[in-house]
Amino acid sequence: MKTKLIVFSTLFFHTFFFNIHAQHVGLVMSGGGAKGIAHIGALKALEENDIPIDCIVGTSMGGIVGGFYAAGYSPQEIEKIALTKDFQNWVTGKLSESFKYFYSKPDENPSWLSIKMFIDTSFRAKFEPDLINDVPMNFALTEYLAQSSARSGYDFNNLVVPFRCLAADIFTQEQIIIRDGSLCTALRATLSVPFFFRAIKVKNKYLFDGGVYNNFPVDVIKKEFSPEVIIGCNVSSKRYKSYPYNIKRRLYN
Numbered sequence: 001m002k003t004k005l006i007v008f009s010t011l012f013f014h015t016f017f018f019n020i021h022a023q024h025v026g027l028v029m030s031g032g033g034a035k036g037i038a039h040i041g042a043l044k045a046l047e048e049n050d051i052p053i054d055c056i057v058g059t060s061m062g063g064i065v066g067g068f069y070a071a072g073y074s075p076q077e078i079e080k081i082a083l084t085k086d087f088q089n090w091v092t093g094k095l096s097e098s099f100k101y102f103y104s105k106p107d108e109n110p111s112w113l114s115i116k117m118f119i120d121t122s123f124r125a126k127f128e129p130d131l132i133n134d135v136p137m138n139f140a141l142t143e144y145l146a147q148s149s150a151r152s153g154y155d156f157n158n159l160v161v162p163f164r165c166l167a168a169d170i171f172t173q174e175q176i177i178i179r180d181g182s183l184c185t186a187l188r189a190t191l192s193v194p195f196f197f198r199a200i201k202v203k204n205k206y207l208f209d210g211g212v213y214n215n216f217p218v219d220v221i222k223k224e225f226s227p228e229v230i231i232g233c234n235v236s237s238k239r240y241k242s243y244p245y246n247i248k249r250r251l252y253n
Contacts, residue, residue, distance in 0.1 A: 026055045026227030028218050029062025031211030032235035036061025037082055042233040043075040055162045057221040059210040063165035063190035070163035071148035090140045093133035132196050141184040149183035164224050165190040166210030166217050175213040
């Protein structure tokens, strides 16, 4: 009886002590194009050091890596996907041979740039200068994330790790925080670099890459999740003329 009491007391103390001292940790991932692959290394380092992530906010490529992790993919699985030839096809708009039969494709021509022009209802000419076919990317995101999105009930709080990604509404010139809906569509929106990918319609708004207005959304993770500890992974090319002490205080205090 005394042994059972000691064991129970030890477990109770350990559980009580851990709950008091466990901190809510948030991870912020910036945009940065191809350099965003470095976010995978950050996730690996966090897991290797047993640092749990309780919430994630990402923009552009940071949104893609963060979204996959939030959906339950391990850093190793995300890395494996990123290193495949298929991944290169997604970002360059090249269709896999197995998909070509499902689409009517125009004859190939030697031009390196095509500009689509149409006449709108006011009889004004408009151009669509998107350079990359987004069909491969749309297929890939659906294939990898549709099930996780459905299991969460299309609520990003119910993913394996609560998640937010950013997009930009260039018509109202404001950032858009995506909290729910299709995870595939949300990640497609946060990666829609203007002039490369076409805008994505989400809740009657046409959205582009979230990095247009907020490429390192520390303020968003504070507002959405209020974590006690914020870990930031910034791979953008932004430079400061002097050390941003006020940002240091916001990040670490």
